[in-house]
Amino acid sequence: MLSDLLANGPEARTLSLLRSRVHLHTMPTSAGYEIRENTNYSWDGRLRGNTPFTVLQHTISGLGSLRYENRDMKIHAGETLLVIIPHNHRYWLEEGERWEFFWLSMNGMEALRIHEMVLNAHGPVLKLKAKTIDRLADCTLRLMKGEAETPGMASAIAYEAAMHLHDDVFGPSDRILKEQNSITRTIQHIALNLHADIDVDVLARVAGLSRAHFSRSFAAMMGIPPAEYVQQQRMRRAARLLTANREMNIKEIAALCGMPENNYFSKVFRKAYGVSPTEFRTNGMYASSPEK
Secondary structure (H helix, E strand, O other), X not given: OHHHHHHHOOEEEEOOOOOOOOOOOOEEEEEEEEEEOOOOOEEEOOOOOOOXXXXXXXXXXXXEEEEEOOEEXXXXXXXXXXXXXXXXXXXXXXXXXXXXXXXEEEEOHHHHHHHHXXXXXXXXXXXXXHHHHHHHHHHHHHHHOOOOXXXXXXXXXXXXXXXXXXXXXXXXXXXXXXXXXXXXXXXXXXXXXXXXXXXXXXXXXXXOOOHHHHHHHHHHHHOOOHXXXXXXXXXXXXXXXXXXXXXXXXXXXXXXXXXXXXXXXXXXXXXXXXXXXXXXXXXXXXXXXXXX
């Protein structure tokens, strides 16, 4: 996505859009990709009018300077500048330096709210994930190519960019996402193996986590311990089989639910539903469902 933006070549686009009949809370105002090599490039946040808007500008290569509330800093390659206008800041290019970047500016209540949250949490210089940069570059390129044919389409692209930034800054960390994927993998394993002997050690290996870490993570995500979840899913399968496969005997159903012992199966089933498997099948309904 970033490579597509670079291949498109330097371009700046100010967006002149038809007004919507309703007020939209996120709207792009300009987007572009530039390479600057002279000191004429300088923007003062106090001299750009009184209508609030935001600038999200990612440095691809080179170096830029920023003075933000009387603090001087550099914007290096791979870093993203975020400012809200009007405000006491200035960003510019020093003599002999080169600055390659793409940017997306927007206005609207929601854009300002999200960007202000990011600024309050992390300041004006951000180190975003590579996938976020790609997604922001894609939004920028779509605006540069004129894909925002209507106010609604323009707003959707700008809001998408704002949400990519939000998720990078405030969303779950890569570690948490990896754990969630691990738990999802074990849930799929459970669904495919309810007929087999499933214990917590096996599930922890499937997840790629230690037993203790897995048990904590599973309970936090699903609301119940893994062994209880397995039991719950077995009882739900049993209930479905009892009503959908009336020609199948109780012993066969118990085996398909990983409980070859008939007496134990009946005891667990009665605890879950308040009736025996035979009564459940005969009545065609149950008094209660397994605990959630």
